[in-house]
Amino acid sequence: MTEKMWGSEPFWGLGYDWDPDWVYTDRQKELRSTLIELCEREMRDNAKRSDDELLFPRRNLELLGEHGFLALTVPEKYGGLGENHVAYSMVCETIARYGCASTAMCYVMHIGAVNAIMLRATPELIDKYIRPLNRGKIGTLSYSDPETGSHFWYPISSGAERLNGGYKVRKKASWTTSAGFADFYVVQTTSPDFKGYDDLSVFVIDGEGVQAQPSLWDALGLRGNQSGPLTVDNIEIPGDQLVGPVGDGAASNDESVDPWFLVGSSSVWNGLAMGAIDIARRHTTRKKHVDVGMRVADYPTIQDYIGEAVMDTNACRLFVLSVAGAMDKETDDNTKVLAPGDFARANYLHWAWQIKFEAAKNVAHVVDKMLHACGGSGYKRDMELERYLRDAKAGWVMGPTNEVLRQFVGKAVLLGFDSLDYWNQAYNRRAVENEVKKLDTQGKRELAEQLLAQADEDDSKEPAKQA
Numbered sequence: 258m259t260e261k262m263w264g265s266e267p268f269w270g271l272g273y274d275w276d277p278d279w280v281y282t283d284r285q286k287e288l289r290s291t292l293i294e295l296c297e298r299e300m301r302d303n304a305k306r307s308d309d310e311l312l313f314p315r316r317n318l319e320l321l322g323e324h325g326f327l328a329l330t331v332p333e334k335y336g337g338l339g340e341n342h343v344a345y346s347m348v349c350e351t352i353a354r355y356g357c358a359s360t361a362m363c364y365v366m367h368i369g370a371v372n373a374i375m376l377r378a379t380p381e382l383i384d385k386y387i388r389p390l391n392r393g394k395i396g397t398l399s400y401s402d403p404e405t406g407s408h409f410w411y412p413i414s415s416g417a418e419r420l421n422g423g424y425k426v427r428k429k430a431s432w433t434t435s436a437g438f439a440d441f442y443v444v445q446t447t448s449p450d451f452k453g454y455d456d457l458s459v460f461v462i463d464g465e466g467v468q469a470q471p472s473l474w475d476a477l478g479l480r481g482n483q484s485g486p487l488t489v490d491n492i493e494i495p496g497d498q499l500v501g502p503v504g505d506g507a508a509s510n511d512e513s514v515d516p517w518f519l520v521g522s523s524s525v526w527n528g529l530a531m532g533a534i535d536i537a538r539r540h541t542t543r544k545k546h547v548d549v550g551m552r553v554a555d556y557p558t559i560q561d562y563i564g565e566a567v568m569d570t571n572a573c574r575l576f577v578l579s580v581a582g583a584m585d586k587e588t589d590d591n592t593k594v595l596a597p598g599d600f601a602r603a604n605y606l607h608w609a610w611q612i613k614f615e616a617a618k619n620v621a622h623v624v625d626k627m628l629h630a631c632g633g634s635g636y637k638r639d640m641e642l643e644r645y646l647r648d649a650k651a652g653w654v655m656g657p658t659n660e661v662l663r664q665f666v667g668k669a670v671l672l673g674f675d676s677l678d679y680w681n682q683a684y685n686r687r688a689v690e691n692e693v694k695k696l697d698t699q700g701k702r703e704l705a706e707q708l709l710a711q712a713d714e715d716d717s718k719e720p721a722k723q724a
């Protein structure tokens with residue numbers, strides 16, 4: 258097996274023996290070597306600056322652009338590398354592990370935006386947003402709404418109207434990675450003339466069309482991310498910046514946004530876990546206790562920490578790669594063109610929920626244990642472990658949060674997928690009847706009157722029926 262290098266020296270962390278190399282093609286392994294080299298040369302140093310000074314990792318993203326990674330999953334005929342979901346997982350993991358987690362998360366959101374466009378690509382969208390990727394254009398996803406927290410699929414503060422063959426779009430987003438720095442923003446709003454919150458549409462908005470507040474971003478970790486709030490203030494856009502048909506939002510989420518985000522972000526958490534183990538290996542094999550003539554790595558307790566962390570993290574990595582591989586199989590290695598109504602990745606969405614939950618849970622545990630293994634030295638900033646720990650904490654809270662995912666899976670298993678009711682539309686007769694049972698006759702009468710008055714009011718708002 259070839260030796261993993263860090264510049265001209267052997268890598269100080271875990272070698273290729275501990276990477277699941279049998280799942281990667283030779284080309285993917287070459288891409289990984291290029292990335293490790295870029296991380297060693299520049300990206301890791303930039304990560305420290307981004308973290309210290311709350312700087313957007315522009316130079317790191319430029320480097321990724323110069324080497325084709327910004328168009329990793331784009332077909333070669335449009336100037337991309339034509340790669341698949343497994344390659345994407347490897348790239349996200351590698352950037353987070355050896356380089357910069359903020360860059361890796363900006364990259365996840367970028368590839369998410371690129372693939373939301375590619376799902377419903379048109380010649381106009383390809384010319385305007387996809388072909389220029391190699392020149393360093395950055396995109397992002399702006400979904401989370403201030404009114405609905407981590408339920409990012411529920412855009413209450415947004416909307417769109419038809420206007421002169423185009424659209425007038427308004428959007429309020431509470432968080433948007435790369436906000437104020439990206440060149441284009443894929444946003445989701447309710448559809449023009451929408452009837453319910455499941456009727457959503459996807460638009461792409463140019464950088465000039467958004468008002469971002471990056472100065473409001475000051476967080477525990479992923480400090481280069483710049484995930485500040487963003488507003489699109491009733492701007493007019495041409496009709497060809499609608500992505501997919503009107504009402505395609507839910508399908509776009511299931512088929513593109515969620516699968517790409519969940520595979521990418523899970524890989525970032527796995528990369529951070531491996532990176533923390535790398536740092537712990539470096540420290541514990543070098544630090545000596547002269548009194549007992551041992552290195553920290555010689556204590557069985559420390560070996561147990563590392564052994565468990567490697568096994569748990571590799572289980573998470575192989576889980577992600579297996580689901581990414583299933584998506585590759587279903588999409589003929591990310592080459593299948595899907596018409597609205599056709600689904601491929603979406604068939605694995607409930608698996609994608611599970612990989613994110615496990616990766617985010619694991620990384621929080623692993624960074625903690627690696628800190629314990631390194632002792633007080635790990636607590637100091639110069640070892641970088643504390644940055645990995647802070648960055649990793651975003652895993653659990655980023656939407657869909659681990660609380661939500663645990664609910665999704667448990668509820669779907671017990672009550673079926675329909676019970677998830679993303680848009681709060683299903684009537685829970687059991688709960689209502691149980692509450693009504695508690696009322697006395699007077700209370701029941703009052704409730705009945707209140708409901709009749711509401712029904713009359715609703716009727717009066719209905720448009721007059723044609724005779």
Ligand SMILES: Cc1cc2nc3c(=O)[nH]c(=O)nc-3n(C[C@H](O)[C@H](O)[C@H](O)COP(=O)(O)OP(=O)(O)OC[C@H]3O[C@@H](n4cnc5c(N)ncnc54)[C@H](O)[C@@H]3O)c2cc1C
Nearest residue numbers: 398399400401406407432433434479484654655656658660
């Ligand atoms: C670093 C970072 C980058 C981000 N980047 C982006 C981005 O680029 N684009 C974007 O659109 N968004 C982005 N987000 C937003 C993210 O996806 C979530 O929307 C956000 O983290 C939610 O935070 P909140 O305070 O609103 O959480 P809340 O939703 O208010 O959650 C508070 C608590 O309630 C729990 N909870 C919420 N709903 C339920 C439920 N149904 N069942 C049980 N428990 C529940 C949560 O799990 C949590 O414990 C980013 C967030 C972070 C931290």
